[in-house]
Amino acid sequence: MPHLSRLTSLALTIAVACAAPAVIAADLAPQPARSVGTAPAAAPLPLDELRTFAEVMDRIKAAYVEPVDDKTLLENAIKGMLSNLDPHSAYLGPEDFQELQESTSGEFGGLGIEVGSENGMIKVVSPIDDTPASKAGIEAGDLIVKINNQPTQGLSMTEAVDLMRGKLGEKITLTLVRDGGTPFDVTLARATIQVKSVKAQLLENGYGYLRITQFQVKTGEEVGKALAKLRKDNNGKLKGLILDLRNNPGGVLQSAVEVADHFLTKGLIVYTKGRIANSELRFSADPADASERVPLVVLINGGSASAAEIVAGALQDHKRGILMGTDSFGKGSVQTVLPLNNDRALKITTALYYTPNGRSIQAQGIIPDVEVRQGKVTRDADTESFKEADLQGHLGNGNGGADRPSGKPVIGARKARPQDDDFQISQALSLLKGLSVTRGN
Structure with missing residues (x-):
């Protein structure tokens, strides 16, 4: 039941992607930035700040321990402009932009985790089902404190995501902290993530x-x-x-x-x-x-x-x-x-x-x-005591029908179901059954 017409008033596509710079966006056909809307009248250029910017750039080029070209410095400046706005705005280079486009189709390369920032730390928002991250046991809320032994404290979101990217099949080690506990390592291989939504x-x-x-x-x-x-x-x-x-x-x-x-x-x-x-x-x-x-x-x-x-x-x-x-x-x-030009883009709130x-x-x-908080479902052995129907000489049911004596529980005969191991699903199912009874279904 597609409703594409609802979005025709928006010149550029809108995404509500979570946290990571390379998560999700809608259709990404290149369009000029001016089509977003009529911008307010431009304020005068801050000449003092621009002079400072040029001076800083010159100082870095002249005094930094290694040579740095203008292109690198300018791209880093752009990244800084976006990364300091909010956790979700970012400058997307060609690889980032390509990955963003691929993710909307449900197939991309990576580990299969969505990440965000919390108090300067990289935090797992959620692992994606059936990916290396979920299979390795990574959980929502885990803090990534190291990536291949490099501390993540102080890294921008873009820098952390770049470290986790790489060639398909290559192994990567993440050091995680869960619920304030002791750090532990998880090693997993990058894979093509095919997400069935x-x-x-x-x-x-x-x-x-x-x-x-x-x-x-x-x-x-x-x-x-x-x-x-x-x-x-x-x-x-x-x-x-x-x-x-x-x-x-x-x-x-x-x-x-x-x-x-x-x-x-x-x-x-x-x-x-x-x-x-x-x-x-x-x-x-x-x-x-x-x-x-x-x-x-x-x-x-x-x-x-x-x-x-x-x-x-x-x-x-x-x-x-x-x-x-x-x-x-x-x-x-x-x-x-x-x-933008040259296969680049801005993702801006x-x-x-x-x-x-x-x-x-x-x-x-x-x-x-x-x-309802998640909990572990445990099942005690089903031991039935004697019932009336087990007693010798018991009376039959006045309305007819077969007796129902106690019986031995059948163990292992039923195929495992999601509600058997997931407490929240079990509680949701119980609530639905109650609603069905009260509504007479």
Whole structure:
């Protein structure tokens, strides 16, 4: 259910990519920067500061221990201008720009982690499912204190990401700190990251599970197909659905709007407000309902960011689903990618987004309706005591029907399911079953 027309008013594409300079953006066809909007009247040039800049550049060229060419100095100056604005604005060289474009298609090279900055440290926002990072056990919230034994303290986001990039198949060692504990090393090999953004399955008869790992260009379309397949696999109708947005770092704004629209039939989904005219946009739902109003529980946690928060916030404001889990990441800013000459680009924050009720979640996050922290699911042995039907000479049931004596538990006969090992999924499923009972489904 593509809604491309909603974005035609925006001359350049907008992304709500989380944290890392090489995360996600929308369509990236080169366009002139002036098409972003009408800029305010230019202030007089700060001549004193420009003289200082030229003097510093001359001093570095004359006195630095090694020769430095003008191109390197100027590119570093540009990077500094962007990196000091906010954690999400960045100057993208040809490789960075290429990786940004590739990531929207769901295939790129790397480790499979989204990173952010916290108190000068590099922090894992979330590992991407089925990548070297997730398979190595890296978790959201881990601090990366060293990359191949080089300390990350004081590194810019761009510098840290550059260190983690390299040739496919090459090994890299990250030194991590988890929950303030002792540093430990994780060695993993760079790989081609092929991210399948949507995964779906039936948990039990009538109850579906839909996980979105990140918001790519085709995620909205994939969610529509997944909902149709879940209904088909369950004889045309679902009793309940779990939408899992945990550790989803965000992605393309358009896809977030399309996903939310699959569950809404009217009203505002999200709106953006910025300093330039084209940064102020509003996105509303259309009457079609791919979910068929199925009871919904949405799982979020501290790794749910940006586009994931747009979807969660819209569903929460419209009371379309129950949010369960822990507070989300809190990235409420919008980035616009401005292509430059020579295959370079700027990724610059141009607006903040707001939920339908006018909430900005910037630096606050979305609070779930039901807080459920992740825990380990353990199961005691199922030991049944005697029942009435086990007693010799017991009376039969007055309404007919077979007796139900105690029986030996069947061990290992059932295939492992997500709810068996994931406490939050287990709690969400229990809530959906309760809703089904009270609604008479």
